[in-house]
Amino acid sequence: MTTMTDPPKAEGFRIGQLINDTRYRSYTFQFIAIVALIFAFSWLAYNASQNEQLQANGFSYEFMSAPAGYDINQQPISYDSQDTHLRATVIGAINTLIVAFLACVTATVFGVIAGVLRLSNNWIISKLMAVYVEIFRNIPVLIWIIIIFTVAANTFPPMSEFRLPRDGSDPTRTLLFGMFAATNQGVYVPRLTLGDTGWIVIATFLASIAGVFGMRSFARKKLYDEGKVVPVLWPSIAILIVPAVLMQFILGSPLGVENPEMGRFSFDGGILLRPSLIALWFALSIYTGAFIAENVRAGILAISRGQSEAAAALGLRPGRIMSLVVLPQALRVIIPPLISQYLNITKNTSLAIAVGYMDLTATLGGITLNQTGRALECILLLMLFYLTFSLIISAVMNVYNNSVALKER
Amino acid sequence: MNKSVLFGTLAFAGLAAAGASAATLDDVKARGTLNCGVTTGVPGFAEPDSDGVWQGFDVAVCRAVAAAVLGDSDAVTFVPTTGKTRFTSLASGEIDMLARNTTWTFSRDTDLKFDFTGVNYYDGQGFMVPTDLGVASATELDGATVCIQTGTTTELNLADYFRINGMSYEPVPIETGAEAVQQFLAGACDVYTTDRSALAAQRAGFENPDNYMLLPEVVSKEPLGPLVRHGDSEWFDIVKWTLYALIAAEEYGVTQANVEELASAPGDNPEVNRLLGTEGELGAMMGVSNSWAKDAIAAVGNFGEIFDTTIGESTAIGLARGLNAQYTDGGLMYAPPFR
Numbered sequence A: 001m002t003t004m005t006d007p008p009k010a011e012g013f014r015i016g017q018l019i020n021d022t023r024y025r026s027y028t029f030q031f032i033a034i035v036a037l038i039f040a041f042s043w044l045a046y047n048a049s050q051n052e053q054l055q056a057n058g059f060s061y062e063f064m065s066a067p068a069g070y071d072i073n074q075q076p077i078s079y080d081s082q083d084t085h086l087r088a089t090v091i092g093a094i095n096t097l098i099v100a101f102l103a104c105v106t107a108t109v110f111g112v113i114a115g116v117l118r119l120s121n122n123w124i125i126s127k128l129m130a131v132y133v134e135i136f137r138n139i140p141v142l143i144w145i146i147i148i149f150t151v152a153a154n155t156f157p158p159m160s161e162f163r164l165p166r167d168g169s170d171p172t173r174t175l176l177f178g179m180f181a182a183t184n185q186g187v188y189v190p191r192l193t194l195g196d197t198g199w200i201v202i203a204t205f206l207a208s209i210a211g212v213f214g215m216r217s218f219a220r221k222k223l224y225d226e227g228k229v230v231p232v233l234w235p236s237i238a239i240l241i242v243p244a245v246l247m248q249f250i251l252g253s254p255l256g257v258e259n260p261e262m263g264r265f266s267f268d269g270g271i272l273l274r275p276s277l278i279a280l281w282f283a284l285s286i287y288t289g290a291f292i293a294e295n296v297r298a299g300i301l302a303i304s305r306g307q308s309e310a311a312a313a314l315g316l317r318p319g320r321i322m323s324l325v326v327l328p329q330a331l332r333v334i335i336p337p338l339i340s341q342y343l344n345i346t347k348n349t350s351l352a353i354a355v356g357y358m359d360l361t362a363t364l365g366g367i368t369l370n371q372t373g374r375a376l377e378c379i380l381l382l383m384l385f386y387l388t389f390s391l392i393i394s395a396v397m398n399v400y401n402n403s404v405a406l407k408e409r
Numbered sequence B: 001m002n003k004s005v006l007f008g009t010l011a012f013a014g015l016a017a018a019g020a021s022a023a024t025l026d027d028v029k030a031r032g033t034l035n036c037g038v039t040t041g042v043p044g045f046a047e048p049d050s051d052g053v054w055q056g057f058d059v060a061v062c063r064a065v066a067a068a069v070l071g072d073s074d075a076v077t078f079v080p081t082t083g084k085t086r087f088t089s090l091a092s093g094e095i096d097m098l099a100r101n102t103t104w105t106f107s108r109d110t111d112l113k114f115d116f117t118g119v120n121y122y123d124g125q126g127f128m129v130p131t132d133l134g135v136a137s138a139t140e141l142d143g144a145t146v147c148i149q150t151g152t153t154t155e156l157n158l159a160d161y162f163r164i165n166g167m168s169y170e171p172v173p174i175e176t177g178a179e180a181v182q183q184f185l186a187g188a189c190d191v192y193t194t195d196r197s198a199l200a201a202q203r204a205g206f207e208n209p210d211n212y213m214l215l216p217e218v219v220s221k222e223p224l225g226p227l228v229r230h231g232d233s234e235w236f237d238i239v240k241w242t243l244y245a246l247i248a249a250e251e252y253g254v255t256q257a258n259v260e261e262l263a264s265a266p267g268d269n270p271e272v273n274r275l276l277g278t279e280g281e282l283g284a285m286m287g288v289s290n291s292w293a294k295d296a297i298a299a300v301g302n303f304g305e306i307f308d309t310t311i312g313e314s315t316a317i318g319l320a321r322g323l324n325a326q327y328t329d330g331g332l333m334y335a336p337p338f339r
Helices: A022-049 A052-057 A085-118 A123-137 A141-155 A198-226 A233-250 A275-301 A305-313 A318-355 A360-372 A375-404 B002-020 B024-031 B057-070 B086-092 B106-110 B153-164 B177-186 B196-204 B233-251 B259-264 B270-276 B282-286 B292-300 B303-310
Strands: A181-183 A186-189 A191-194 A255-258 A271-273 B034-038 B076-080 B114-116 B121-123 B125-130 B144-149 B169-174 B191-195 B212-214 B222-224 B227-229
Touching (some): A085 A275, A085 A375, A123 A275, A141 A275, A186 A275, A198 A233, A198 A255, A275 A318, A305 A318, A318 A360, A318 A375, B024 B057, B034 B057, B057 B233, B086 B114, B086 B227, B153 B191, B177 B191, B227 B233, B259 B292, B282 B292
Parallel strands (some): B144 B191
16 A cells, blocks of 8 residues: 555666666667668668779769660650650650559549449349459459560551552551551551641630539539529530530631551551550559459448438439449548559559560660669669659549548538 | 677678679689579570570580589579670679670770670671561661660660661560560561571571561671679689680680590690690689680580581571681681780
């Protein structure tokens, strides 16, 4: 009894307390962890500094301003082999972002469709989706990329069948509708050309899109305030198309279409979607789509059945129950894992090298590194690029997540 | 006290790491095998045979060095490297030497800090096309799609060649030669470009070699040779003189068949005597046994024999000696005197 009421003796600090006293124990271990971490990193740095190659060459990014000397096939901004390594790096970074963006969009579409359909009451559809998810999720994405690339090279007709034979006869194959061609050197699609006043048509179209949103919110307001149902679908389509088409006629067709045309070896003009881009894009989409499908399914199953039963009792049809009641709630469960999937896609684009897609890893981490021999500099910069991309994507997606998260008032 | 032990260990580990790369010869002797970097597979130059044993023109150089240093031509660990990984492998010490169709260039020699020990094949970059493409010269290739092995000098030569001739092209970068050939055969590219020796080697392996042809243009000088890390002159000398020993052996008529006999007793030619160790102490000057050259030649044959059995005209590859003949036959192969 007395021991409990006695004030603690003002005894001195003992070393043993660092381990035995819960007040200090966590500090002790944190301190040890930090010291170990510092040691590990300084050992790495020391080891690197002792590298003969590095001692001889020094650590410098001067090579970035030297001419790259190599060519890049997919050039979102203009480039030739006399431009600097820095410009080649930037092009690689843009190519990475292009394929990452495309793959994120299509993976989401595939994932949402497959995830919802897997919960379908239709036995065949739900099993088909289960098969899709299990097959694509359980085979490494690199294998898928190579499979699709090889299949594309061997199943699409070779370019030689499109060429004009030298004896003057007709080629074996011609453009589909005079606009499209799928060859094993890539898929050619028409390109939009912009005349002098073309921007007016584009601006009109953008204004129309804003108009459609305005129109929809007007219809919603009408529905909530007065209970009147205003037709939305047809007016939306009309608002979207009519003004831009009118403007195109008034200004004398400034917007044009440039079709691919056969040159000596391949098509000139139009846009070329290279097999490497298609293989990478498609493989990343279906592979990650399978993961997203599972996230979506988990999100939907997380919503209690009572919600959809209550909505059904109110007379909502199944499609509306899904889009108005279940999905908005399910998004709260779906978004956080979806962020990781987007990050996975972005990082997996570095597998581009397997099919020769000129992304950041192929330019900076591949040819530039190999031609300059600046391995440490290139890899560090490469890490910095991917880290930045990933952090930006997670920041943006977190903002979106906060907007759909449960509001605690 | 524990800490000082830790510091001591770290410092020692650091010293050991720094010291490891300085004396490659000692490392190889201590290890008992030579780590030699080769290609991932180019017919004739370096490829495992049906028994999994590496064979080829470059492989013979590795085996010769192993025989010279260790007395055993099978004491080689072959490390397949790609165009991209080869320099990192060599610089990091993973391999002791690289014998992988590698072009001797200024920047690789100086900036990348390697030493080329000589040239075992004088090559040049060429183009291969399907005959039905209807092209007779590389100058007609404006707008063509070209498969290249990425991370090689061919990539840069190609860019230069098309730029200087004011032509455009669509590069299709491929990681390995095998994949590039696959794409080329499927028609995913119109042209395949690499060193002419490799083009000839790969064309020999096609189902219908006659449907493909090499264009006459040679757009670059590609002296291919083995290389080692900069800064270890002893090791550099050994690899260099082993290669020269093979070349000199051909010049003096020393063959795999007669080398034992010639090495048993001093003969009439003092150069041969010094080469084979029956006169003088050449081996000891380099820190290897006096029978180093005899061992190397006995293991793989002389330069001409290696050429003939791996890539020569009697093989499927069918390459003529051309520039790679002895200087006495109008070629560029010339070994400095063994004295």
